[in-house]
Amino acid sequence: MRNTVTPIDPVALTADLIRCNSVTPAEGGALVLLEGLLTSAGFSCTRVDRGGIANLFARWGRPGANRSFGFNGHTDVVPVGDIAAWTHDPFGAAIVDGWMYGRGATDMKSGVAAFAAAAIDFIRQTPPDGAVILAITGDEEDIAADGTVALLDWMAANNEQMSVCLVGEPTCPNVMGEMMKVGRRxxxxxxxxxxxxxxxxxxxxxxxxxxxxxxxxxxxxxxxxxxxxxxxxxxxxxxxxxxxxxxxxxxxxxxxxxxxxxxxxxxxxxxxxxxxxxxxxxxxxxxxxxxxxxxxxxxxxESFITPPGELSALVAKAVQAETGVTPVLSTSGGTSDARFVKDHCPVVEFGLVGKTMHQVDERVEVAQIHHLKAIYSRILADYFA
CATH class of the missing domain: 3.30.70.360 (Alpha-Beta Plaits)
Incomplete structure (x- = not known):
């Protein structure tokens, strides 16, 4: 019989994360919040702090599972700039006309909230034959020497392995679902x-x-x-x-x-x-x-490419099913932590429309957060089917 626990609201979780002042390299309470939520849902959580940087590793399922799906993301954000230029408090998570405002709303607290919510609901409703791993760093917006790299180093030392990984960075230029990243310059x-x-x-x-x-x-x-x-x-x-x-x-x-x-x-x-x-x-x-x-x-x-194949097809199928849009496979844009993950396992990136990231009045359309959780939930279901 399926568990009827109330689903995690990714919008409320995004708001809670935005209210954590985690301008890099400050943790700001964001990883503490996530650790508490994931632990209560049955994930085994470990803080992998290094060099003054806070990182969180969370796994549901037994270590060394024959297959594991990983999500990677970050809770640190760039500085707000001229606070007087903001229409709304950059750490207030105000919702106005269907948009949530705040530093990190797009890049990428909404992405972290969406995959955390999807992962928790999935393992509660349909516990998979395998493991679900979340590797979340507080050091993506800075030099990134002690963030995802530290998590991957710790995983290697502790025999933890992701079979595949999805990085939840914003990837769509204008329309939800239009682009995913299969590599980076x-x-x-x-x-x-x-x-x-x-x-x-x-x-x-x-x-x-x-x-x-x-x-x-x-x-x-x-x-x-x-x-x-x-x-x-x-x-x-x-x-x-x-x-x-x-x-x-x-x-x-x-x-x-x-x-x-x-x-x-x-x-x-x-x-x-x-x-x-x-x-x-x-x-x-x-x-x-x-x-x-x-x-x-x-x-x-370094530049890298995850050749189009099973992982990119899995993600593209879920995006198309939930949005009606078939994503273009792209290598455009700047760098992301996928450049580190690619040495650990096959990796792709998919997330929200990123038009306002790092800007004054950074904001995310509330409906997109729900769409993103639905996409991540479908990816998990299809992967473990």
């Missing part, structure tokens, strides 16, 4: 320092201006075609994000100039190959100008 940030000889601007021959060399180098990088795209990826992109000297004088040629570029790269490249190319270009400019160049790179993640 890699991301690399490079910092350049150019050192020349300071001098008077009236006597440029007595100086060696690092700005001239830096501008030439930045133009060469920005106009270079990295590639034309691949089967699953758009062309790689390079954006100059700053060129700076800190020079406030109009009649002084500075000795030093700095610049930063960010590159989003597809599977034609690796972080190492991009780094090698940038250093080679800087070395060539140094040889041509006698300006000394230094280059440091930070790789936030």
């Amino acid at each position: 890699g991301s690399l940030t490079a910092h350049f320092t150019a050192r020349g000889v300071q001098g008077h601007s009236a006597y440029p021959h007595r100086a060696n201006n690092p700005l001239n060399a830096m501008v030439r180098l930045m133009d060469k990088l920005a106009t270079h075609e990295l590639d034309t795209g691949t089967e699953h990826f758009d062309p790689s992109t390079l954006a100059i994000t700053t060129i700076d000297t800190g020079n406030t004088a109009t009649n002084v040629i500075p000795a030093t100039c700095r610049a930063t570029v960010n590159i989003r790269f597809n599977d034609c490249h690796s972080g190492a190959s991009i780094s090698d190319w940038l250093r080679a270009e800087a070395a060539a400019m140094q040889a041509a100008t006698d300006i000394q160049f230094g280059v440091t790179t930070t790789i936030s993640g």
Whole structure:
């Protein structure tokens, strides 16, 4: 006989999570709230805190089950910015005209609430032959070194395994159901320092201006075609994000100039190959100008693809059934914690419309939260059928 326990309301849970001031890296009570809810529903919960970051691992079912479905998400949020510009309290979860306002409403407390509610209802109503795992971090919006990575490290050390994983990030540009992510581009940030000889601007021959060399180098990088795209990826992109000297004088040629570029790269490249190319270009400019160049790179993640197959078909079928929309399989957008999960198990991403994430007056359509829970519930039912 099925359990008739009252279903978890994902809208109320989203509101409760928004009211937790969990601006990264603060936990803000969000994971404490989820741990209490999941524990009361029969999940085995473990806090996997590391480096001052709070993380939560929750499993229903026996460890080492022959199959396990995992959800991954985060409860940390970006800062609110100018609070005076908000129409509603960013931690108030006000519902106005069918929309819930608050920091994290879209990215991604609604997603966490939807999959937590779906998981709890599912194991109560139709306990599966297998395990349901929730891996929730408080460090996705920052450097992410001690968030999902810490959870995966702990899982490996404790013989915990997800067979497949769905990351609940917002994935739809405009319409609920229109897009899911089966991969992501890699991301690399490079910092350049150019050192020349300071001098008077009236006597440029007595100086060696690092700005001239830096501008030439930045133009060469920005106009270079990295590639034309691949089967699953758009062309790689390079954006100059700053060129700076800190020079406030109009009649002084500075000795030093700095610049930063960010590159989003597809599977034609690796972080190492991009780094090698940038250093080679800087070395060539140094040889041509006698300006000394230094280059440091930070790789936030490599590109990856989960080839279309059983997992993407499972998710797409559930989305189509609940929304009437067949999602496009995409690798667009920035990075997510799927870049870490892909080394553990096959992973895809599906979530809400993300148009207002990180904005002032971030908000989510209340009806979408219910839709998302229904989609996640169907995915679980179909996976364990």
